[in-house]
Ligand SMILES: Nc1ncnc2c1ncn2[C@@H]1O[C@H](COP(=O)(O)OP(=O)(O)O)[C@@H](O)[C@H]1O
């Protein structure tokens with residue numbers, strides 16, 4: 522029997538990697554219980570029969586819907602569980618990325634003219650996994666909202682166990698969404714099939730980690746890069762994955778994304794033809810943005826500067842955390858040319874966003 526999740530957690534606390542938090546330990550108890558049940562599978566019959574053996578999760582194992590405020594450690598706890606779940610057919614995926622896969626699968630299936638396109642798509646998922654861990658479940662898109670109910674029904678029917686994190690309780694998913702009444706059965710499914718647990722921890726650890734840390738680096742030199750590398754490593758544990766945001770049929774790629782945090786270069790976000798809708802989608806997906814190598818701006822970079830202002834406004838309004846490196850301090854970033862006067866507001870916002878309590882709820 523492998524080590525209890527709480528014991529692994531306690532070791533990290535003892536090593537100074539984590540602060541002890543009773544609300545997190547409480548979650549680990551639920552996850553440990555689940556882990557033990559998942560491991561409790563019938564042994565694979567040996568010999569000839571073994572070839573027909575499909576590993577199944579025991580019936581009636583309830584997954585977990587873990588929700589609560591940002592930075593409470595939901596992703597960290599789920600990752601700990603996932604890493605130690607003794608089950609081969611497991612997958613951890615950002616919910617948004619998963620739904621994108623489903624949507625493109627549906628698109629393909631429809632081309633082949635099947636009656637019920639969702640069926641083969643769900644079957645393909647079921648073939649590969651018995652445990653699905655979703656990070657950051659949220660539903661904002663009507664096309665997702667209209668299929669998740671049936672999709673999850675099929676997954677649960679096949680005995681797939683789901684563990685998911687979310688910033689809100691099931692009842693608040695797709696809140697104020699179009700045709701919401703068609704979405705309500707999904708909420709019922711989540712409530713019956715998953716144990717819903719709120720993590721009541723009072724600390725926003727992401728905020729905590731940044732406390733007293735510099736978040737604005739000028740000039741953007743090798744030293745700044747190194748300091749940001751260290752912060753990023755501390756925040757993500759050195760992990761990242763690509764997140765693709767779909768905006769009005771376009772794709773915005775965030776190559777370095779992890780647990781609500783993204784890292785990008787100025788030119789990735791402001792040197793491309795992106796607009797307010799893209800930045801809105803970005804702040805919808807990201808609680809913390811690392812933006813590197815912002816150059817000195819002037820009228821020769823009019824479009825880039827305009828996009829930068831829009832980006833900062835979006836981040837500001839969503840109270841997104843910003844770590845930034847730039848050629849100059851905010852007040853000296855844009856001194857000449859059309860738009861430099863309006864930039865004063867952006868500079869002041871950049872200052873305000875450096876304050877210690879920025880982004881806390
Ligand atoms: N008990 C803790 N002590 C120290 N850091 C923690 C603790 N719990 C979480 N963190 C760190 O705080 C940050 C936010 O945690 P995360 O799991 O991403 O939060 P959430 O998913 O709830 O938004 C991560 O860098 C994580 O490693």
Ligand SMILES: [Mg+2]
Pocket residue numbers: 595596597656657686780781
């Ligand atoms: Mg998270």
